[in-house]
Amino acid sequence: MTAPTALPVSLKSTTDLPKVAHARGSYVWDISGKQYIDGSGGPAVYCLGHANAEVNAAVMAQMGRIAHGYRFNFTSDALEEMTQIIRERCGGTLTEMVFVTGGSEAVESCLKIALQYQTAIGQKSRRRFISRQRSWHGNTLGALGVSGFAERTRDYEGAFIPSIKLSPANVYRPVPGATAETTGAACAAELEAAILREGPETIAAFIFEPVVGAAGGCVPAPEGYARAVREICDRYGVLMIADEVMCGAGRCGTWRALEHDGVEPDIMSVAKGLAAGYLPLGAAVCTTRVWQAIRLAHGAFGTGHTFTGHTAACAAGVAVQRIVARERLVERVAANGPKLKAWLAEALAGVDAVGDIRGRGHFIGTELVADRETRAPFAAERRLYLKIREQALADGLICYPVGGNVDGVRGDIVILAPPYNASEAELTEIVDKTATAIRKVLRSEGLG
Numbered sequence: 001m002t003a004p005t006a007l008p009v010s011l012k013s014t015t016d017l018p019k020v021a022h023a024r025g026s027y028v029w030d031i032s033g034k035q036y037i038d039g040s041g042g043p044a045v046y047c048l049g050h051a052n053a054e055v056n057a058a059v060m061a062q063m064g065r066i067a068h069g070y071r072f073n074f075t076s077d078a079l080e081e082m083t084q085i086i087r088e089r090c091g092g093t094l095t096e097m098v099f100v101t102g103g104s105e106a107v108e109s110c111l112k113i114a115l116q117y118q119t120a121i122g123q124k125s126r127r128r129f130i131s132r133q134r135s136w137h138g139n140t141l142g143a144l145g146v147s148g149f150a151e152r153t154r155d156y157e158g159a160f161i162p163s164i165k166l167s168p169a170n171v172y173r174p175v176p177g178a179t180a181e182t183t184g185a186a187c188a189a190e191l192e193a194a195i196l197r198e199g200p201e202t203i204a205a206f207i208f209e210p211v212v213g214a215a216g217g218c219v220p221a222p223e224g225y226a227r228a229v230r231e232i233c234d235r236y237g238v239l240m241i242a243d244e245v246m247c248g249a250g251r252c253g254t255w256r257a258l259e260h261d262g263v264e265p266d267i268m269s270v271a272k273g274l275a276a277g278y279l280p281l282g283a284a285v286c287t288t289r290v291w292q293a294i295r296l297a298h299g300a301f302g303t304g305h306t307f308t309g310h311t312a313a314c315a316a317g318v319a320v321q322r323i324v325a326r327e328r329l330v331e332r333v334a335a336n337g338p339k340l341k342a343w344l345a346e347a348l349a350g351v352d353a354v355g356d357i358r359g360r361g362h363f364i365g366t367e368l369v370a371d372r373e374t375r376a377p378f379a380a381e382r383r384l385y386l387k388i389r390e391q392a393l394a395d396g397l398i399c400y401p402v403g404g405n406v407d408g409v410r411g412d413i414v415i416l417a418p419p420y421n422a423s424e425a426e427l428t429e430i431v432d433k434t435a436t437a438i439r440k441v442l443r444s445e446g447l448g
Contacts, residue, residue: 018393023050026419026426028398036393039430040400044213044246044363044417045277047329048320055278058319062312071309078314085321086285089255092264096291098301099309101280103245104138106269107207109284111142112303113267114205114239117290120297123237126204129161130194130238134168134405136215137207137243146207149215150408164198166190168212170219172356172367173375173406184222192232205239205267210257211360213246217405217413218358218365220252226261239266239290245282246363249273250324250420253334253361260360266290275317281310329420333361340364340416340427347435351448353378354438362420366438367405368412377410378447385412387441395440397433414438 018030026049028036041047048055062078069076079099087095098109111129118126131137133148144153145160148168169187171180178186195203210226212219233240242248242265247257249270254260256268267290271282284303294301307313324330341357341364348354348366355369370378378384385401392399405411418430442448 025049025051026422034396036396036398037426037429037433038398038419039392039434040398040415040417041362041419042277042398043272043400044251044415045272047250047273047362047420048276048323049419049421052276052278052320052323054323055276055316055319059278059312059316062315067310067312068307069309069311070306071304076309076311076314078311078318079309081318082281082314082321085318086270086283089321090268090285091256091259093287093289094256094264094268094285095288097283097285098303099314100271100282100284100305101307101310101313102282103269103271104140104143105305106245106271106282106284107138107143107146107243108140109301109303110207110241110243110267110269110286111146111205113284113286113290113294113301114241116298116302117239117286117293118204120293123201125201126237128198128202129163129204130166130191130198130206131163132166132168132208133408134170134216134219135207135209135212135243136246137209138245147215148408149404151404163207164194164203166194168216168219169208169222169225170212170216171222172219172358180222184225185228187222188225188228188232191229192236195232195236195238200236200238203236203238205241206233207241207243209243209247210261211247211252211363213363214400214402214415215405216365217367217402217411218360218363218415220358220360221258221261226258226263230263230265233266241265242268245269245271247360250330250333251361251363251417252359253330253337255330257360274320275313276320278320279310279313279316281313281317324420327421333420336427337361337364340431343428343431344416344435347431348438351435351439351442353442353448362416362418362422364416366414366416366434368414368438368442377406378412380404380410382445384441384445385414387445388412388414388437391441392433392437395433395437397430397437399430399434399437 275281400415
């Protein structure tokens with residue numbers, strides 16, 4: 001079979017973007033005065049909505065004292081408080097961390113910590129990573145190398161260290177020979193086979209998203225998969241890295257997304273919801289065991305950046321996380337997850353193109369298919385996800401449609417990731433406008 005043809009870059013957007021003016025809560029306004037409800041928190045970032053007075057005040061207060069105390073010269077209250085908050089939210093032995101300014105840097109730091117750990121324990125032959133197709137880990141070259149998202153990686157192939165890619169773990173699209181019920185076991189077995197085939201002594205770590213974001217469309221780990229992966233990694237001395245940049249910090253109804261699966265990784269990335277977009281903040285977090293090996297051998301983490309531990313960014317994160325805890329927003333997100341899926345199913349009832357509605361908490365994806373029985377995707381040339389995005393914007397909704405979730409080129413997904421504190425009326429508006437945009441585009445394409 002001939003591989004699907006990738007869309008030219010020029011087709012990735014077909015309209016000029018509006019210019020933003022201001023925002024408050026779940027709403028954004030452009031300079032013409034048009035109002036939009038933010039149904040996806042931008043790219044699953046704005047977990048408290050916009051212009052939160054308490055967060056803004058905390059940032060301004062910190063800026064009035066000092067914006068940035070360079071990490072090799074000073075620690076700070078904000079840095080120490082943010083460190084303690086992450087320790088408490090993670091629980092278990094995820095106690096040590098490196099702060100960065102975004103998700104790609106967080107993943108890059110996770111990869112470097114894994115390599116430094118293997119070197120520290122005398123296993124420097126372990127230089128390779130295993131990851132999965134239909135995954136997205138970031139825009140830096142290391143993160144691109146472990147990503148399985150052809151649309152975003154193809155232009156850079158050959159310039160980064162590639163990883164060993166496994167099949168996606170998706171119960172809606174099981175690996176060949178598996179069913180929805182056996183997908184987790186089959187994908188875990190594929191990991192073990194890859195480790196044995198390549199040689200355990202060459203593998204530093206396995207990296208995966210507990211709930212796949214943009215590359216798959218809110219795909220939770222199959223039942224039992226994460227536990228099996230944990231056991232396999234332990235058996236062969238391979239570190240487990242959980243990339244929670246998009247799905248973590250409460251987005252899926254537990255502060256750690258992998259907490260839902262009852263598993264602790266060795267290393268974890270977190271970013272988007274950490275400071276809710278008020279200032280750029282991310283972190284690579286590792287267990288005490290990993291840190292102690294590095295500390296004894298090298299004295300400190302070997303990774304970091306100029307803005308590691310940026311004081312004002314940490315102050316923003318502290319303020320955001322205090323609100324999330326005080327208002328019990330993670331618990332609220334967990335309770336809202338089933339409602340959002342049910343409301344979407346009701347709003348899209350009778351739309352034959354709706355193949356799957358999935359996800360956890362405030363991280364819900366709707367997958368559109370050309371045939372429900374075969375689950376065949378629509379032709380990439382239709383650009384349905386882009387047309388839905390444009391229709392939604394025209395109707396006053398910000399959502400996060402993405403393409404290529406099936407094979408890197410074909411596939412149409414609409415992701416919703418609303419603020420944790422969005423009201424029920426706002427969530428209902430988001431669902432209704434999402435369904436309306438999908439229906440309008442399908443009708444205009446003669447598909448429903």
